[in-house]
Each structure stands twice: as structure tokens, then as C-alpha cells.
Amino acid sequence: MRIALLSYSTKPRGGVVHTLALAEALAALGEDVTVWTLARGGDEGFFRPVDPRVRLSIVPFPDAPGESVGERILRSIAVLRSAFTPEAYDVVHAQDCISANAVDRCVRTVHHLDAFTTPELAACHERAIVRPYAHICVSAAVAxxxxxxxxxxxxxxxxxxxxxxxxxxxxxxxxxxxxxxxGGIEPRKGSLDLLEAYALLADPDVRLVIAGGETLFDYREYRARWEKRAAELGVTPDVLGPVAHDELPSLMASAAAFAFPSTKEGFGLAAMEALAAGVPVVTRDLPVLREVFDGAARFASDPAGFARELRAAMVGPDPEPGRALARRYTWTAAAERHRAFYRSVSVSRTSRD
Structure with missing residues (x-):
């Protein structure tokens, strides 16, 4: 099969990590895979090297100073649409709402659902669910x-x-x-709750380190609120920003605990990586995260709960339940299931036509 996987960015966000890993696993199975994406901020490639068996089509997307979020969304869709060549592929698989809007018919992975207030983004989100002819979710809760x-x-x-x-x-x-x-400092990542939890932890020997933060959206107002609240609480977290691909595993493995207070997730890949590294995880008590992590992580619903569970997690953690869970999820298995899915929906569409 000739497979096109479409993403909206070259930056290390969860959906982009998923896209590259899936593409490489499909290519390892012998499939002909091309990843299409927009190169934001002058990027010439992805945030990490990609298996040479995967073809890359990276579409230039220069910055436009003063552009609003809505305008950026519409321009993203238009630029990717004008460059993409759907006739070259048997399967077109979009991984986000921008890339799904840039093609007419596709398979769509819905990683998680959001409630957007920006009109252009809300419309993009809706079309990217109703227009694809087949859908994949990374958890039963999101499905x-x-x-x-x-x-x-x-x-x-x-x-x-x-x-x-x-x-x-x-x-x-x-x-x-x-x-x-x-994941950076943003509303969906529950950053304000984490800040409050860290202040309640009240352990001068434990620091809060926040990595990541590449995003399409403008969270400057939320970041300002977060910084103001940090000053009020008298805490100074270590905000690293984006971390190099090769440095992330050591940063993860060296942590005393991994905090995952996200308010919306589809699977929780970063938390699964922490478990693979043998690090105890405390995550928000959401149905999707109960589905994925129950028995291998601790759960909390508010800052006081996060402080309590983080304190407990750092005392003599047993890494084996988490490692055992992480070992179950392989990209090879995911690729095999995707390949079977592509074949089944192709047969279904052919029979309807």
C-alpha cells in the first residue's frame, strides 16, 4: 500500500511523535509510507532523525508576524492542501484537524477532543470529525x-x-x-493545578521541572497567570522549554516522579514513557487515564490530591508494574493493526463504490 500520514507540524508534540513512530513501524513492515507536514518557524526537518525508509514531504510554512490563531489555522489548511497530492496514495491518514481539513477524504485519528472558542478552530475541529470516511481512536474512552x-x-x-x-x-x-x-505550560496540561500542588508539596529538596511547550496556539495570557501565581506562592519551577530528543530519556529517567495533570488526553504517551523509564506516575483521574494506567499509576483530582500522591509516589516506588504495562504497547503491534484497518476500510469503500 502507498500510505500518506499527515501532520500539522515538525515540532515534538504528542501527535507528531505518534505520526513518526507509526510511519517508521509501517515502513518496517514493508509498506510504502510518506509523511506530509508543515515546516513551521523555518524548520527544514522534524525534531529528530526519521528512518530513511519513510519518505518525507515537508511543506514550507513561514511565520506571518501579527497573524491571529484563526488566520494561522486557515493558512495552514490552505498551504497543506495546495501542496498535497492525494492521487499518489491508496490511504490518506490525517492525525489532526488541520491535516484532515486539508484533504477531502481520509482516515482520521482522533487523539482527543477539545472545546475550542476560536471560531476557525472550532469549525476545523468539527469538519475533521464528520468528513473523514473512517476513524481511529487511541483509547476506548475517546471512542x-x-x-x-x-x-x-x-x-x-x-x-x-x-x-x-x-x-x-x-x-x-x-x-x-x-x-x-x-508538555509546557498551557490550560490542557493542567499547569496551574500542578503549580498549586507543588506549593502544597512543600519539600525544599524537590524541584518542579517542566519540559516541552511547542504549540500552534497562543498561551501567553495563561502563562502570565501561571507566572503571577508562582510568584504569589513563592515557588520557582525550572521551565526548560523544548528538550532535545536525545536528552529527554535521561531527563525522564532521572525524575523522582512524573506529574501528568492534563485535563484532556487521548492516551497519555508521555506518562507511558515515564513508566518505561521506571519513574512513578501521578495522573489526573480521568476515564481515559484510568483505562490506560489503572494498576500502574496513582490518580488525583485536585492540587491537594496531586501533592499527596506525589509525596507517596516518591517513597520506595516499585517500577515493575509500570514497566510491565509499557512493554505491552509496541509500535509494531500498532502498525500491524493500522495496516489491517487500512485494508478493511479500502475493501469496504470499494464494495460501496
Whole structure:
């Protein structure tokens, strides 16, 4: 099969990590795979090297100073649409609402559902659910949301995790003891709750480290609120920003605990990577995260709960339940299930035509 996987960015966000790992696993199975994406901010490639068996079509997308979020969304769709060549592929698989809007007919992975206030983004989100002819979700909880909201039955294919990369990462003591969060400072990541939890933790020997943060959206107002609240609480987290691909496993493996207070997730790939690294995880008590992590992580619903569970997680953690869970999710298995799904929907479409 000639397969096109479409993403909206070259930056290290969860959906982009998923796209590249899936593409490489499909190529390893012998499939002809091309990844299409927009090169934002002058990028000439992805945030990490990509298996040469995967073809890359990286469409230039220069910055436009003063552009609003809505304008950026519409321009993103238009630029990718004008460059993409759907006739070259047997399967077109979009991984986000921007790339799904840039093509007329596609398979769509719905990683998680959001409620957007920007009109252009809300419309993009809606079209990217109703227009694709077939749907995949990375968890049963998100599939249930899609069914309830739109009457669409999605096939559940969980993420994989690069287990060996994180399980074999070298620990470092250079940063001292710290709680790690990955994903930057933004509303969906529950950053304000994490800040409150860290203040309640009240352990001067434990620092809060926040990595990541590449995003299409403008969270400057939220970041300002977060910084103001940090000053009020008298805490100074270590905000790293984007971390190099090769440095992330060691940063993860060296943490005393991994905090995952997201308010919306489809699977929780970063938390699964932390478990692979042998790090205890405390995550928000959401149906999707109960589905994925129950028995291998601790759960909390508010800052006080996060502080309590983080404190407990850092006392004599047993890494084996988490490692055992992470070992179950392989990209090879995910690719095999995707390939079977592509074949089944292709047969279904042919029979209808």
C-alpha cells in the first residue's frame, strides 16, 4: 500500500511523535509510507532523525508576524492542501484537524477532543470529525466520546511506546531530586493545578521541572497567570522549554516522579514513557487515564490530591508494574493493526463504490 500520514507540524508534540513512530513501524513492515507536514518557524526537518525508509514531504510554512490563531489555522489548511497530492496514495491518514481539513477524504485519528472558542478552530475541529470516511481512536474512552457526540463508531488502536529507549536511559543526579512534567505550560496540561500542588508539596529538596511547550496556539495570557501565581506562592519551577530528543530519556529517567495533570488526553504517551523509564506516575483521574494506567499509576483530582500522591509516589516506588504495562504497547503491534484497518476500510469503500 502507498500510505500518506499527515501532520500539522515538525515540532515534538504528542501527535507528531505518534505520526513518526507509526510511519517508521509501517515502513518496517514493508509498506510504502510518506509523511506530509508543515515546516513551521523555518524548520527544514522534524525534531529528530526519521528512518530513511519513510519518505518525507515537508511543506514550507513561514511565520506571518501579527497573524491571529484563526488566520494561522486557515493558512495552514490552505498551504497543506495546495501542496498535497492525494492521487499518489491508496490511504490518506490525517492525525489532526488541520491535516484532515486539508484533504477531502481520509482516515482520521482522533487523539482527543477539545472545546475550542476560536471560531476557525472550532469549525476545523468539527469538519475533521464528520468528513473523514473512517476513524481511529487511541483509547476506548475517546471512542466513546466520539460515539456519544457524533454517532460515529471509531476503531480503537492504542499508541505504542519506544520502551527500550526509555527503559535503558541513564539516570543523572546533576539536577538533584525533581518532579517532572512534559508538555509546557498551557490550560490542557493542567499547569496551574500542578503549580498549586507543588506549593502544597512543600519539600525544599524537590524541584518542579517542566519540559516541552511547542504549540500552534497562543498561551501567553495563561502563562502570565501561571507566572503571577508562582510568584504569589513563592515557588520557582525550572521551565526548560523544548528538550532535545536525545536528552529527554535521561531527563525522564532521572525524575523522582512524573506529574501528568492534563485535563484532556487521548492516551497519555508521555506518562507511558515515564513508566518505561521506571519513574512513578501521578495522573489526573480521568476515564481515559484510568483505562490506560489503572494498576500502574496513582490518580488525583485536585492540587491537594496531586501533592499527596506525589509525596507517596516518591517513597520506595516499585517500577515493575509500570514497566510491565509499557512493554505491552509496541509500535509494531500498532502498525500491524493500522495496516489491517487500512485494508478493511479500502475493501469496504470499494464494495460501496
Amino acid at each position: 466513546a466520546e466520539v460515539r456519544t457526540g457524533w454517532g460515529i463508531d471509531a476503531t480503537v488502536i492504542p499508541n505504542g511506546v519506544d520502551y527500550v529507549r526509555f527503559a535503558t536511559a541513564r539516570r543523572s543526579l546533576s539536577r538533584g531530586r525533581y518532579v517532572l512534567a512534559v
